[in-house]
Amino acid sequence: MTARTDVEAVELANTAFYETLERGDFDGLSELWLSATDAGDTSISCVHPGWPVLSGRGEVLRSYALIMANTEYIQFFLTDVKVVVLTDTALVTCTENILSGGPAQESGELGPLVGQLVVATNVFRRTPEGWKLWSHHGSPVLAETGDDEGSED
């Protein structure tokens, strides 16, 4: 096993987060978030696209249980992944190109697939058990801006 840099370790933790969502692996997801021991019970926070802020492990994990229960299929294609590590905190920004489907009316079928463009800021903390999620904030990309400022006046 080779020694990993902090940036590589954070990238793996970030990928693992989305993989637990793809698998609908609630226990795996729970382990990736900072525990009450690491940071106090109300420390973590989460914003799903279009949602208000959720705070604390109870609220955050309940929201994921609800989302998993209502999602038959979800896949994340991550692009523009940027990682910055400052001592024991890591900040990850990425674009989540999401393909998802809800439960279908007929059993055995997938519901209609929906594509969604979301950007996320994920904050991780270094712990004895590796890098853990402190905050996730995802939001819909509604407008193309930033690259094309010249066209505004």
Added chain:
Amino acid sequence: MTARTDVEAVELANTAFYETLERGDFDGLSELWLSATDAGDTSISCVHPGWPVLSGRGEVLRSYALIMANTEYIQFFLTDVKVVVLTDTALVTCTENILSGGPAQESGELGPLVGQLVVATNVFRRTPEGWKLWSHHGSPVLAETGDDEGSED
């Protein structure tokens, strides 16, 4: 002058951030963000509601210059401000109740005022010059969720 706790100092830094936006104070705003000396030139990131991720002081500060140029009036009423400090990093979540207006057609008049509900996750770093913004992520609140899960099935 009394000694401030970390949480109080972060709250003041968070309030100062929104006050520079209200005043259209670009230089004041620039000073509140982490400098290249503190964290490297590409370290900071910013997501405005509905926008893609902006990275680095150049992109982030340019976006604020653009927003200030197109905003005649803006006021933030902050609610639900939560601050968590873990060593040298602070995570702030808050609801930005925004009232804003663009330039009017006739000079001397305000444009129509628009109300907007945005939630933000702001990450600050402790520096020798006080707490500085490392990341801002704002997103529109599009749905009422979280408090009313019982109505879903």
